[in-house]
Amino acid sequence: MDGKEQIEGEMKVEFNSQSGKICMQVSDTNAPYQSNIDEMEIDPLIVDIKSLKINRNGSEVKFISPLLVSTDGEFIDTNMLGFKVNGETPNKFFDDVDSFHAHNFSKEWFSLVEKQRKRIEDRRKRISNI
Amino acid sequence: MMSDTYQYRKVKRVEYILQSGKIIMNLDGSKNDYISQADSIEFKEDSPDFRIIKRLRMGKEFVYLDFNEPITCNIKSGQYENVLLCDVGVEGKNPLLYVEKLPSLKDVFK
Numbered sequence: 001m002d003g004k005e006q007i008e009g010e011m012k013v014e015f016n017s018q019s020g021k022i023c024m025q026v027s028d029t030n031a032p033y034q035s036n037i038d039e040m041e042i043d044p045l046i047v048d049i050k051s052l053k054i055n056r057n058g059s060e061v062k063f064i065s066p067l068l069v070s071t072d073g074e075f076i077d078t079n080m081l082g083f084k085v086n087g088e089t090p091n092k093f094f095d096d097v098d099s100f101h102a103h104n105f106s107k108e109w110f111s112l113v114e115k116q117r118k119r120i121e122d123r124r125k126r127i128s129n130i
Numbered sequence: 131m132m133s134d135t136y137q138y139r140k141v142k143r144v145e146y147i148l149q150s151g152k153i154i155m156n157l158d159g160s161k162n163d164y165i166s167q168a169d170s171i172e173f174k175e176d177s178p179d180f181r182i183i184k185r186l187r188m189g190k191e192f193v194y195l196d197f198n199e200p201i202t203c204n205i206k207s208g209q210y211e212n213v214l215l216c217d218v219g220v221e222g223k224n225p226l227l228y229v230e231k232l233p234s235l236k237d238v239f240k
Contacts, residue, residue: 017148017188039189049180055170056151059193061186 011067011080015040018058026067037085037093046082140200146171146193158200171195 014023015037022040025032042049042063050062066081078094085093140158146168147153153171155164171193182201187194 015188017190017193020190039187041185041187043185044180044183049183049186052180052186053170054146054148054193056148058148058190059188061188 006068006070009067009069011065012062013065013080013083014060014062016058016060035093039086041084041087043082142197142200144171144193144195144197146195148191148193 009026012025012032015021020036020038021034022037023032023034042061042065047063047065050064051060052062053060065083068079068081070077077091079089079091083090141155141164142158143156145154145156151167151169153166153168155166157164182197182199183195184198185194185196
């Protein structure tokens with residue numbers, strides 16, 4: 001795992017094709033964050049589709065996707081399994097959404113990131129003292 | 131009064147163009163697609179089972195639906211008919227895929 005800590009969870013997603021607006025929420029207690037995309041693709045064998053509406057005014061899908069977040073204490077990688085944006089896995093998509101970086105996943109998440117950060121800082125100090 | 135015509139088809143993939151309402155249903159065992167017009171495609175709310183879908187791709191202008199196995203569609207067509215009703219049997223359940231045709235447009239069978 002390359003020394004990275006991982007957190008697995010679920011992401012609730014709503015996508016409206018007419019507006020191109022995608023709305024994502026990690027948990028009921030956290031505020032959703034939004035972005036705009038041109039195209040999305042999901043694999044229903046991996047994600048859990050809750051509803052799907054299609055008509056001439058646009059299409060709307062609500063689903064829950066497994067969320068995988070990993071950190072080495074400095075960088076955060078985020079991925080949603082079974083979900084693509086504009087034909088690619090959405091790592092870059094998450095990087096481009098500013099509000100996502102300030103997203104409150106959970107207390108455990110911050111605790112883990114802080115723990116990792118301290119570990120890296122301690123390691124750097126030890127190396128610089130040699 | 132003209133009697134209804136029923137055509138049982140195995141549909142592998144549905145492509146739907148949102149703005150025009152054009153619907154292209156790719157049929158199993160046939161080189162020809164079934165092309166028609168539809169106002170909407172919807173899964174009956176009280177019995178959705180999305181395991182029948184292999185891949186869902188959505189953009190601002192289109193929707194692609196690929197099915198794990200070709201779904202059996204009982205395509206009703208007649209002079210006064212304006213609904214395509216696809217009966218889909220999955221593991222004993224019977225979710226329905228409704229394709230509502232534009233009333234003003236004539237159905238086209240290939």
